[in-house]
Amino acid sequence: MNRSTDTLKWILVVGARPNFMKIAPLIRAISAHNEKNGNRIQPFLVHTGQHYDVRMSDAFFRDLQLPEPDVHLGVGSGNHGEQTGKVLIEFEKILLQEQPDLVIVVGDVNSTLACSLAAAKLHIPVAHVEAGLRSFDRAMPEEINRIVTDAISDYLFTPSPDGDEHLLGEGIPKEKIFLVGDIMIDSLLFNLEQAKKTQILASLGLVDMPYALVTLHRPANVDDREIFGRILEGLSDVAKKIPVIFPMHPRTRKQVNTFGLDEAFLFHSALPIDSAEYGNNEGRIPKIHCFEPLGYLDFLQLMSHAKVVLTDSGGIQEETTVLNIPCITLRDSTERPITVTEGTNVLVHDDPQKIVAEVSKILEGRIRQGKCPAIWDGHTAERIVAVLC
Known part of the structure; x- marks a missing residue:
């Protein structure tokens, strides 16, 4: 230099x-x-x-x-x-x-x-x-x-x-x-208190309500209709157990439309949301609740209160490990193996049965105990x- x-x-x-x-x-x-x-x-x-x-x-x-x-x-x-x-x-x-x-x-x-x-x-x-x-x-x-x-x-x-x-x-x-x-953790820890000031939980009707949070955007998952379909099968079964909240990446939304998979979702265009919509009353089939992408602080607050996070994002694997939030990664490999060996992360790829089984463990209180990696x-x-x- x-x-x-x-x-x-x-x-x-x-x-x-x-x-x-x-x-x-x-x-x-x-x-x-x-x-x-x-x-x-x-x-x-x-x-x-x-x-x-x-x-x-x-x-x-x-x-x-x-x-x-x-x-x-x-x-x-x-x-x-x-x-x-x-x-x-x-x-x-x-x-x-x-x-x-x-x-x-x-x-x-x-x-x-x-x-x-x-x-x-x-x-x-x-x-x-x-x-x-x-x-x-x-x-x-x-x-x-x-x-x-x-x-x-x-x-x-x-x-x-x-x-x-x-x-x-x-x-x-x-x-x-x-x-x-x-360095992702620098941002997380610096902004955690500020995120608590957001109103996202109230806006989504999720105060004191357990929920699963989903992110999904990788081409290997959303560009292949068969793989995407298997993941949605698992998420739809999870939605029968717990509300599934999905701030959807624009690219993923495009693929949902392309593949004609809209039936799996309930798309919310405005906030706040009536929390009664999360129930399975009147014989309705539970849906995956989708929203527009969220800002960093809103998403951080949503993630820090989730019962479980299901994702294909590398950064979220790290953040959930530090927050001690159970993470289910919708991939068969990770470039961040320390989140599996030391953290809260488990890999399930696109297997619907594994997705549901891991969520069921968490809802039953069988949560793996992770630790925050050094430095x-x-x-x-x-x-x-x-x-x-």
């Missing part, structure tokens, strides 16, 4: 919803460092626009108190090649114009890969936050993004010891690897900034 000047320009990249929770703690940590050291670091925030829906992007900027991006590339949606290519082309222009000392990328989305590749080709150092995660399933687009980004990064910040082991096994030099903890303490961003400075 060029340390010859008094000020270091760091470009931080966000593109999709999971990135926002990982960048916000870094912005705070940089600000705190600058207060002590005379504004030595100049952060420059680039939003690629990979998630362009206001509910998936702008709402999270607001909830996480992120500053307005210095640049918004506005690449929008598209297939993997198209989206990655657009980001690569547009981000290279920013690099040539801004001449940063460092590019910081987070997670495993297409923007992560494209921006790290653009920087590496221009010989600009790259720091990858959340490095070393592996599902060992190369059918997952995110797995390819992780492997390539790690291979070309100069600083690899891992959330757990297995990340270090994976990187060393792939030939990454030890001096490039830094075990710093899970998932809310100070990951501070450790990262200390390494880079």
Whole structure:
């Protein structure tokens, strides 16, 4: 890194919803460092626009108190090649114009890969936050993004010891690897008290009511009608036991319509909801209750009070582990195995019987006791900034 000047320009990249929770703690940590050291670091925030829906992007900027991006590339949606290519082309222009000392990328989305590749080709150092995660399933687009980004990064910040082991096994030099903890947990712990002030539980009629919370968006699950159908079979059976609450990703909603699966859901277009709708009175068949996507604080409050969370999201596996909320992951592999070995997570993939069986255990009080992994303490961003400075 060029340390010859008094000020270091760091470009931080966000593109999709999971990135926002990982960048916000870094912005705070940089600000705190600058207060002590005379504004030595100049952060420059680039939003690629990979998630362009206001509910998936702008709402999270607001909830996480992120500053307005210095640049918004506005690449929008598209297939993997198209989206990655657009980001690569547009981000290279920013690099040539801004001449940063460092590019910081987070997670495993297409923007992560494209921006790290653009920087590496221009010989600009790259720091990858959340490095070393592996599902060992190369059918997952995110797995390819992780492997390539790690291979070309100069600083690899891992959330757990297995990340270090994976990187060393792939030939990454030890001096490039830094075990710093899970940056997602920085956002969770920082915002937990603020989330308690939201009215989402009252708005949904869920105060003092047990419920299951669902998130589902991965292409492997929602783009295959047979797999999606099996998951919905399991969720529909769960809905006979406990209200199932599903803030639905726009992409998932599109697939529901495409596959003609609307009958499994009751779509709510406005809040508040009459809690009587959650019952099975008058012989009605229970439905999965669907809502528009929620902001970060509303979702955090909803998740922290759930009886069980069913998800295919990697970040939610981590958050439920720290919150000690039972998590059922609708995948057959995870890049975060520590949530299974130490946390509250169990994998069921798309097996309806396993889905129902795991929920039944939880409702019967047979809940696995997890623990919070080491250094998932809310100070990951501070450790990262200390390494880079």
